[in-house]
Amino acid sequence: MIKPSLLLEVASHAAMGIAVGLGFAFLVTHITGLGIAALINYAPAPNAVMLMFVGTCAIAFGIGATLTGLAITLTEDSDTPRR
Incomplete structure (x- = not known):
């Protein structure tokens, strides 16, 4: 059974x-030293490329944090009393 507190923790991560x-x-x-903005501006559709870059960063970090938070939450010792 999935606890609502687990879902809340995963969603917050x-x-x-x-x-x-x-x-x-x-x-x-x-x-500017990295040159990513200049590279994006040379694309045929810079708005679409910027949106894809930002979306990819957000999704990648979001999935990584979700899986890490889930692993930490599931391996947490439940024998310790909560304060």
């Missing part, structure tokens, strides 16, 4: 991962 992914995409595209 997913939201945190997506937020970190969006922050990463923002920083990477605004640091």
